[in-house]
Amino acid sequence: MLAPEKIWWKPLGRMEKTWLTVAFVWCVFLTIMMPLWYFMGRQNVPTETYRVTPTQFNEKVTAFAEQYKVGEDTINGVTLPVVEAPAGSDVYLRASTWQWYPILQFKKGETYRLHISSMDLLHGFSLQPVNINLQVLPGYDYVATITPTSTGEFTIVCNEFCSLGHHTMIGKIIVK
Amino acid sequence: MATLAPTTPWVKGAKDDFRVCGVTTLKVDMHTERLIIANAVMAVVCLVLGGIAALLIALTRWQAIHLLDATWFYRLLTLHGIDMLIAWIVFFEMAGLHFGSTALLNARHAAPKLAWTGFILMTVGGLMANAVVLFDPKSIVTFTAYVPLKAHPLFYLSYILFAVGALIATITFFINIVVAKREKRFEGSMPLAVFGLMTAAILAVYTLLEGAAAIVPAFLWSLDILPNYDPGIYRNFFWGFGHPAQQVNLAAMVSIWYMLAQMTTGIRPVNEKFSRFAFILYLFFINLGSAHHLLVDPGLSFAWKAVNTSYAMYLAVLGSMMHAFSIPAAMEIALRAKGYNKGLFGWLRNGPWNEPGFSALVVSMILFGWIGGVTGVTIGTEQINMLAHNTLRLPGHFHATVVGGTTTAFMGFTYYVIPLIFRKELKLKKWAVWQPYVYGVGSALVSLGMITSGLQGVSRRNWDITFSGAIPGTVNLTLAIFGIGAVIAVIGGIMYVAVVLTSILTGERKEATGLLLVSGTNNPLLESTQLTDEQMEDKQNQPKGTLVLVFAFLVWFAVYYLSNWWLLGRTWFIK
Numbered sequence: 001m002l003a004p005e006k007i008w009w010k011p012l013g014r015m016e017k018t019w020l021t022v023a024f025v026w027c028v029f030l031t032i033m034m035p036l037w038y039f040m041g042r043q044n045v046p047t048e049t050y051r052v053t054p055t056q057f058n059e060k061v062t063a064f065a066e067q068y069k070v071g072e073d074t075i076n077g078v079t080l081p082v083v084e085a086p087a088g089s090d091v092y093l094r095a096s097t098w099q100w101y102p103i104l105q106f107k108k109g110e111t112y113r114l115h116i117s118s119m120d121l122l123h124g125f126s127l128q129p130v131n132i133n134l135q136v137l138p139g140y141d142y143v144a145t146i147t148p149t150s151t152g153e154f155t156i157v158c159n160e161f162c163s164l165g166h167h168t169m170i171g172k173i174i175v176k
Numbered sequence: 177m178a179t180l181a182p183t184t185p186w187v188k189g190a191k192d193d194f195r196v197c198g199v200t201t202l203k204v205d206m207h208t209e210r211l212i213i214a215n216a217v218m219a220v221v222c223l224v225l226g227g228i229a230a231l232l233i234a235l236t237r238w239q240a241i242h243l244l245d246a247t248w249f250y251r252l253l254t255l256h257g258i259d260m261l262i263a264w265i266v267f268f269e270m271a272g273l274h275f276g277s278t279a280l281l282n283a284r285h286a287a288p289k290l291a292w293t294g295f296i297l298m299t300v301g302g303l304m305a306n307a308v309v310l311f312d313p314k315s316i317v318t319f320t321a322y323v324p325l326k327a328h329p330l331f332y333l334s335y336i337l338f339a340v341g342a343l344i345a346t347i348t349f350f351i352n353i354v355v356a357k358r359e360k361r362f363e364g365s366m367p368l369a370v371f372g373l374m375t376a377a378i379l380a381v382y383t384l385l386e387g388a389a390a391i392v393p394a395f396l397w398s399l400d401i402l403p404n405y406d407p408g409i410y411r412n413f414f415w416g417f418g419h420p421a422q423q424v425n426l427a428a429m430v431s432i433w434y435m436l437a438q439m440t441t442g443i444r445p446v447n448e449k450f451s452r453f454a455f456i457l458y459l460f461f462i463n464l465g466s467a468h469h470l471l472v473d474p475g476l477s478f479a480w481k482a483v484n485t486s487y488a489m490y491l492a493v494l495g496s497m498m499h500a501f502s503i504p505a506a507m508e509i510a511l512r513a514k515g516y517n518k519g520l521f522g523w524l525r526n527g528p529w530n531e532p533g534f535s536a537l538v539v540s541m542i543l544f545g546w547i548g549g550v551t552g553v554t555i556g557t558e559q560i561n562m563l564a565h566n567t568l569r570l571p572g573h574f575h576a577t578v579v580g581g582t583t584t585a586f587m588g589f590t591y592y593v594i595p596l597i598f599r600k601e602l603k604l605k606k607w608a609v610w611q612p613y614v615y616g617v618g619s620a621l622v623s624l625g626m627i628t629s630g631l632q633g634v635s636r637r638n639w640d641i642t643f644s645g646a647i648p649g650t651v652n653l654t655l656a657i658f659g660i661g662a663v664i665a666v667i668g669g670i671m672y673v674a675v676v677l678t679s680i681l682t683g684e685r686k687e688a689t690g691l692l693l694v695s696g697t698n699n700p701l702l703e704s705t706q707l708t709d710e711q712m713e714d715k716q717n718q719p720k721g722t723l724v725l726v727f728a729f730l731v732w733f734a735v736y737y738l739s740n741w742w743l744l745g746r747t748w749f750i751k
Contacts, residue, residue: 006364126635
């Protein structure tokens, strides 16, 4: 709140210099970590994206579910197909208020190209308890190249508010 | 030696209607005084509305209680975001801008009519948003209102009115400074606190323009004038408004930190260049932060996200780390110069812990930095964000920054505004002494409960997902910590409102006689002008304790940050 002295452009003290240097080095380290992990790490945020209309995506999901259907299961009283595609292939997951379709079945250690898109509002793909979270937008076909490293039944929770039934939007991924 | 209140004479007459504050020796323009009072009152009104919503939604997410039904939960969640994150904080900041651009510069308010126009627009917009959300079920869209979730056109209009009002009020800040300079009300550079507020004001202009870019098309789209609105574009513009808006809060809060430190411990900034450079870093780099919200969105490249989310090279983080050193360092020097020179932390032990401005400052700095800052940088890391996006870790982070940090600091500052600006005797002083601690403990538990729940995968903005079978039972414990914290924080909030209302409504109207509320009759503000260069540079008074504190902070930062990489490395492979 003081009016500063006429000349306040003064050299930094020893402690200020020390802290500034250390803090700056830390900032550089933080910066380097991201590209380092990008090239070395096995968990990176998917970037592959295509434009798609809800109708086009819906056709792909339906064809995919018909082709590779291996069984049925119910979620919230609704019967959904359980779908298992061969390792390495394209698999499709449709988000709409308030359903994830279909139920996907994977094999542990195999890699899949998982396409996710929304039919209507924004949704959030939150795979639990693995805790992988991705944003799902209508009009964007988001491709995650994914390799499950654990087996069991995993739940997909919607974690983007999609109007009043949002919390009932639950899906399932089975890994064998 | 630095001086307070420059000496250029004022002319009492048509242009200048002012009073001289007996305590601070500052001249207060009467327009400014009335504007501060009006903005502060509206801020508290919004805090009360948002606080009621806070209690009810927290008691709903506290799984053992689960109070509201889903519709009311989402409705009050929408209200809570609007009233707290926008209305309470922005009204308070506008009061701060009017104060900083006049009283601290020995200047008059040069555009009171414009300022009142802004205030009225903000008030209408704020109240309208509340009404629309409460009475129109379609407008339960949460505070972010992501397209294509369509609210009533009045919902978007209320945002626009509020933003235009805030923009107008912010413009008067610049008008005041230009006029003050032209009328030679102050000489040389402006005080550091005004410099910080100016950083906030510049960021606010940019932020509000980007808000217009997001909300105006949404308004037209809700009226069916615009047929389509790409949700990805909306998110980009919305966060170009939403995230920098928090940096406005940051710059305003840090300015208030400097003021509180000076008012309660009589500091002089250790090195003006150092502190001002830190504000400049905010100005240049913090705008990139909108990418924090888009890290797991489709359609964006790694390079774009990495550059933006790191604020170019964590340079805005560097700014905060510089303030985190320079403010406690200045306090340490000032207190050591008073003779509290024992050991590393003798100065800290002898701080005025019963002075609400001091305790609010310390609570605010700890919660903002140690919880808010560290968790924010971590979840804002491109890859780590996959573990955190839209989980409760996010609100856990920003409740530490905006509630524990900004709100605590603003509340502490209010206790001085009442005697100095409202010119009312402060009532319930004992409550004011305890309030920052109660509020701080509450908000700390809120944040920690949210962060630990989020780490277990609990999503934010969700009425109930415990039935999904995916969430471990231990979340009942962490959600209970969050709920208990919220109750304590609300008690702290009630204490604050009680002190403010009791003082304004029943306090005796009188000129303030002292600056400190409880811890003494001395005037640290005037003492700070007597702190000599020799004292500042004295070997005895150097801030050794602060250096230890900031290094401890860095160690904690590193531990938390690196353990998150370890967590990420254990999850499924994805690219």
